[in-house]
Structure formats: C-alpha cells, structure tokens
Amino acid sequence: GAGVSQSPSNKVTEKGKDVELRCDPISGHTALYWYRQSLGQGLEFLIYFQGNSAPDKSGLPSDRFSAERTGGSVSTLTIQRTQQEDSAVYLCASSSTRTTGELFFGEGSRLTVL
C-alpha cells in the first residue's frame, strides 16, 4: 500500500493476556518508530529501528514490551501480561531519512485492556 499500515485497528483484551500489534511501513523507508498515546497524553516514544542497526529501545516502559522488525520491513510490537495502564493508541511511523524529516504515521492500533 501507499501508506503505513497497522493491524489490528482495535484490540480489546483481558488483563494478563499477551497482544501483538503489527506495522507495515512505507516501502523503502529504513526508519521505523513506535509511539503510544495514552488518554490526555502526548505521543510517547517507545522504540526506533534504523536499517540493520541495533534498535533504540530506550522508550519501552517495561520488560513486558518488546518489538522486532523482520527483514527491515514489517515490525511487531508485543506486550506480554497486559495491564490496564497499557490501554492506549499505539502508533507506528516510518521515514526515509535517518535524521530530521517527516514521519509518516499509520492510523494506529487502539488497545483496551479490561
């Protein structure tokens, strides 16, 4: 597709379950980001992938969160043993440059943990 694609668009899960969120970036974009927006909050940086370099995981809030990017393209964000405070919109973005440049966001995955 032409834009960043995220799935699922909505996910409702029970506390303690694991969830996987998927991001398919724009073809050819080497940089991929995960952000999260909790209710009333700004966009919180989670993790950054750039090409084959080691990802910057400094924004992941706990060790229950992990992400991988296979083949330099699709990325999966995994949240284990979900908690209610994990409820948020998880946004993926990609860009074609390593440094300053426009980020192209997907529509987000809204996660609700009951």
Place this chain on the structure above:
Amino acid sequence: DQQVKQNSPSLSVQEGRISILNCDYTNSMFDYFLWYKKYPAEGPTFLISISSIKDKNEDGRFTVFLNKSAKHLSLHIVPSQPGDSAVYFCAAIPRSGTYKYIFGTGTRLKVLA
C-alpha cells in the same frame, strides 16, 4: 519531565479568523521543530517544520514562528477553515539522537462555521 509543552488543550476560532497554537520547550538543544495535525481515528500527518536557524517558515495558510530566546513556537493558521478542526501536535528533535522526536500533548482546534 515534559520537554515539549502545549498548555492549551483546546481552542475555538471563528471561520476566517486567525488560529494561533502555542508550544513551549525546555531543552535549548532542540534543533528542529515540526507541527503535525491529527484527525479522529487517523494517524498524525505532517504539516510544517522549522529549523532552529530560522525564526519563521510559511506554507500557504500556515506559518510557524520560532522564538529561541523564549523557547517558544507558534503555529498560525489564517484564514481558519472548518476543515482545520483537528488536534495539533508540536514536536522537537534534539541534536543528539536526532531521530527521537519529542511530542507535546496536543491542542484540539475547533473552527466554527
């Protein structure tokens, strides 16, 4: 520690008038600033940006002003249109780790017809 702050959660403006959205930052090392617009159920989309070496950048109805001494950024939309109603986020990039965009909490703009 909120390094990028948008202190007005919402703003209402009459169609045709000017909308001014404000953003303050605390880190003097920020090198580049951007504004994004977000409609409900959509991802944010890039609107306009400015480098720290400039104090103004204009693109059609949108102008961004940067006051480095005050660590203040503003977005002017003139004339405002109902289609501009959205949440606006400002973002900043530090010189180190230039990929780590830091976003504000957003301002919801409502343009009244």
